[in-house]
Amino acid sequence: MPANIVIDARDVTLRFGSGSAAVEVLRGVSLAVGAGERLAILGPSGSGKSSLMAVLAGLEKASSGQVMVAGADFSALDEDGLARARRGRIGIVLQAFHLIPTMTAVENVAVPLELAGIAEPQAKAKAELEAVGLGHRLDHYPTQLSGGEQQRVGLARAIAARPALIFADEPTGNLDEATGEAVVALLFYRLRETGATLVLITHDAGLAAQCDRVIEMKDGHIISDRRHAELNAVAE
Numbered sequence: 001m002p003a004n005i006v007i008d009a010r011d012v013t014l015r016f017g018s019g020s021a022a023v024e025v026l027r028g029v030s031l032a033v034g035a036g037e038r039l040a041i042l043g044p045s046g047s048g049k050s051s052l053m054a055v056l057a058g059l060e061k062a063s064s065g066q067v068m069v070a071g072a073d074f075s076a077l078d079e080d081g082l083a084r085a086r087r088g089r090i091g092i093v094l095q096a097f098h099l100i101p102t103m104t105a106v107e108n109v110a111v112p113l114e115l116a117g118i119a120e121p122q123a124k125a126k127a128e129l130e131a132v133g134l135g136h137r138l139d140h141y142p143t144q145l146s147g148g149e150q151q152r153v154g155l156a157r158a159i160a161a162r163p164a165l166i167f168a169d170e171p172t173g174n175l176d177e178a179t180g181e182a183v184v185a186l187l188f189y190r191l192r193e194t195g196a197t198l199v200l201i202t203h204d205a206g207l208a209a210q211c212d213r214v215i216e217m218k219d220g221h222i223i224s225d226r227r228h229a230e231l232n233a234v235a236e
């Protein structure tokens, strides 16, 4: 894999269930993403966007095909191996925030930093929460936070370790417009700062337009793949 390709997925399928109940949600997807690229995934509900993200982020194992991410062969790793490969390198913001209910906001952000062996996890977690506008909610538990606040804790947790790869599934879905814009601005600021690669699922055309490349999915396939220059040409 060339040094500048960080995600190289080849002919990936993902099936759930077996026999007559089997559902094939990814049907031979191939995708190469360059380092620092900001890729948006569009497509109707059920087209396989979250499934593709789960496979590329090492949360689901492909049923067949090859998935190379940052030099690791995700198709050959077991669950523990995938968890180790993700740690500190991959930040993930999901629709369901997956915050740990028994931990405060600052602990939710600090624990993955600690696990990744990063120095001063508490101070870094606090700074990251302040950056997403939650300096006044550090010691609150997830149930004491609104959906939008939980979303921002999720974002802070995903980017605090300055991972090389960030995956975000509808990161502004639970936020009002102003907060959504602020969170996206912070995300893109961090991307510029660290050169991280972004894979983003969104229904928001404005957000997709901020990315370098937009792919569209339908029925488990990629049906279009356009880069920024082409996107601008279409808009003009």
Ligand SMILES: Nc1ncnc2c1ncn2[C@@H]1O[C@H](COP(=O)(O)OP(=O)(O)OP(=O)(O)O)[C@@H](O)[C@H]1O
Pocket: 016, 017, 023, 025, 043, 044, 045, 046, 047, 048, 049, 050, 051, 052
């Ligand atoms: N664990 C599972 N078992 C069975 N089917 C599943 C499972 N997870 C996802 N699916 C199915 O796979 C298909 C693709 O789902 P996926 O969540 O990837 O779509 P999506 O494009 O992200 O949709 P949305 O925009 O609604 O989030 C859907 O038909 C869904 O029902």
